[in-house]
Amino acid sequence: xxxxxxxxxxxxxxxxxxxxxxxxxxxxxxxxxxxxxxxxxxxxxxxxxxxxxxxxxxxxxxxxxxxxxxxxxxxxxxxxxxxxxxxxxxxxxxxxxx
Numbered sequence: 001x002x003x004x005x006x007x008x009x010x011x012x013x014x015x016x017x018x019x020x021x022x023x024x025x026x027x028x029x030x031x032x033x034x035x036x037x038x039x040x041x042x043x044x045x046x047x048x049x050x051x052x053x054x055x056x057x058x059x060x061x062x063x064x065x066x067x068x069x070x071x072x073x074x075x076x077x078x079x080x081x082x083x084x085x086x087x088x089x090x091x092x093x094x095x096x097x098x
Contacts, residue, residue: 008048011066019064023050 011019027043027050034040039054053063 007046008066008068011045011048011050016062016064019050020052020062023052023064 011022014022023043023045027045029041030044030049031042032039037056039056041052041054043050043052048066048068051065051067053065055061
């Protein structure tokens, strides 16, 4: 099945496999963070954000969380403003739509 366009609500209705494929094909990767337990990727897709959480202890699985605003987005903004080592034109500089 070819997925051309996705609104927030149609994205939520997709299967996990379809969501993952749509992110890889159409999503813009904004940030990747690693911690002791997970790799977390932040994507922008058709006017909303998607967080893909990949557990390091079972890499074949992931959780895909779409959102438009809220505490998840605020945590990325705080990370960006707290990081004084970010240089102009760095990949860590990205546009947030509120």
